[in-house]
Amino acid sequence: MWSPNLWIPHYSPYQQRIFQVILKRRKQGNTFKDIAYDLNLSWISSTRASQFTPSLVHSLLKGVLCVKSDFKQAFVGSLLLSE
Numbered sequence: 001m002w003s004p005n006l007w008i009p010h011y012s013p014y015q016q017r018i019f020q021v022i023l024k025r026r027k028q029g030n031t032f033k034d035i036a037y038d039l040n041l042s043w044i045s046s047t048r049a050s051q052f053t054p055s056l057v058h059s060l061l062k063g064v065l066c067v068k069s070d071f072k073q074a075f076v077g078s079l080l081l082s083e
Contacts, residue, residue: 015047019064022057032057 011019018039025035032054039052046052 012047018044018046019060022061023064026061032061 021039021044022035025038030038036052036054036057039057044052046056050056
């Protein structure tokens with residue numbers, strides 16, 4: 001038997017904060033290019049210490065939304081509620 005309550009997010013608090021920024025900016029209608037540019041200007045680096053590109057921002061958002069659809073009670077729901 002499987003329960004989503006047993007699933008623990010494997011993202012660090014730093015990664016979760018980046019996801020919050022990306023989700024918020026996309027809801028505001030910003031493009032991936034704009035989000036990547038702003039993240040790089042604010043000296044936020046990706047978890048592997050590289051610069052953000054539009055494709056990286058898209059991949060991160062796609063991953064978060066995939067997790068959201070698979071695990072509706074996981075941390076992504078709490079991220080959306082905390083905005």
